[in-house]
Amino acid sequence: xxxxxxxxxxxxxxxxxxxxxxMVTSAIVTVVLIGLGAVMGSRVRSGRSxxxxxxxxxxxxSFDRLVEDIVGRRQTVVATIAATxxxxxxxxxxxxxxxxVHPATGSxxxxxxxAVLVFFSVPIAGIWSNGLWGYLKxxxxxxxxxxxxxxxxxxxxxxxxxxxxxxxxxxxxxxVGLLVALAGFLVPTPMMALDLLIGLLQAYIFAILSTxxxxxxxxxxxx
Amino acid sequence: xxxxxxxxxxxxxxAAVTMALGAIGAALGESRIGAAAMDALARQPDEAxxxxxxxxVSLAMVESTAIFCLVIALILLFANPFTATTAG
Numbered sequence: 001x002x003x004x005x006x007x008x009x010x011x012x013x014x015x016x017x018x019x020x021x022x023m024v025t026s027a028i029v030t031v032v033l034i035g036l037g038a039v040m041g042s043r044v045r046s047g048r049s050x051x052x053x054x055x056x057x058x059x060x061x062s063f064d065r066l067v068e069d070i071v072g073r074r075q076t077v078v079a080t081i082a083a084t085x086x087x088x089x090x091x092x093x094x095x096x097x098x099x100x101v102h103p104a105t106g107s108x109x110x111x112x113x114x115a116v117l118v119f120f121s122v123p124i125a126g127i128w129s130n131g132l133w134g135y136l137k138x139x140x141x142x143x144x145x146x147x148x149x150x151x152x153x154x155x156x157x158x159x160x161x162x163x164x165x166x167x168x169x170x171x172x173x174x175x176v177g178l179l180v181a182l183a184g185f186l187v188p189t190p191m192m193a194l195d196l197l198i199g200l201l202q203a204y205i206f207a208i209l210s211t212x213x214x215x216x217x218x219x220x221x222x223x
Numbered sequence: 224x225x226x227x228x229x230x231x232x233x234x235x236x237x238a239a240v241t242m243a244l245g246a247i248g249a250a251l252g253e254s255r256i257g258a259a260a261m262d263a264l265a266r267q268p269d270e271a272x273x274x275x276x277x278x279x280v281s282l283a284m285v286e287s288t289a290i291f292c293l294v295i296a297l298i299l300l301f302a303n304p305f306t307a308t309t310a311g
Binding site: 005160164167168 | 293
């Protein structure tokens with residue numbers, strides 16, 4: 001049995017660029033999500049009240065309310081970021097349940113890229129809502145001596161976000177693979193059901209944590 | 224060969240110890256979170272949605288320490304830099 005835990009199987013090469021399975025999976029998930037969003041958007045705009053438009057309105061409304069609970073006020077930009085993270089990660093996790101598909105979030109490259117996005121969104125959101133000086137000032141509070149700790153906490157939470165998502169999804173996939181190899185057909189079904197739950201939960205947690213971090217950066221001036 | 228054997232045995236033993244200790248810590252922490260959440264739910268059933276959200280987030284953050292241990296154990300077993308000649 002071949003184990004791909006830390007490496008990606010390369011499907012083909014475009015000149016010097018290797019095209020890995022992860023890239024193909026995440027691209028397909030992205031295209032499906034964008035297509036679904038376009039269809040839902042046109043349904044909502046046309047004013048019809050069918051299943052897809054109601055689903056779209058419910059999703060947008062629930063993320064708006066989530067951000068309102070965490071940040072304290074309605075922030076469409078933050079809600080957009082959180083919903084994008086949730087839908088992409090949940091789509092990748094659930095696509096991993098299809099036979100023969102390796103989940104894109106089970107690769108350290110994908111999760112690191114997502115965590116780096118959050119890492120850069122935090123200071124951008126902070127500067128956007130507090131101004132450059134207002135945001136930089138919070139590094140030196142309550143005491144300038146604590147500045148290294150602020151920096152370390154931002155780096156370590158980025159690492160923790162990427163490794164948490166990667167570890168959860170990869171370990172779930174690995175357990176199912178081992179059970180198939182050891183016990184055979186139908187035995188891993190309960191574990192796959194657990195993977196469905198964990199996949200959605202981890203996507204939700206990634207969205208919540210990014211909202212919390214961005215919200216904290218936006219409200220540094222209000223203490 | 225002898226050195227490789229020692230490295231392989233040490234890696235397996237340390238992966239087992241890593242996983243065992245990491246699982247103990249995460250299990251104790253998660254049980255405390257669960258008990259506290261049950262307590263809070265019994266006292267304030269109206270706050271159920273807020274408590275449940277916080278519960279899930281805290282559970283995931285505590286569980287991530289166990290997941291870190293799992294990743295370290297898998298690195299020791301499958302991506303060990305000192306047994307690079309044997310890894311596929």
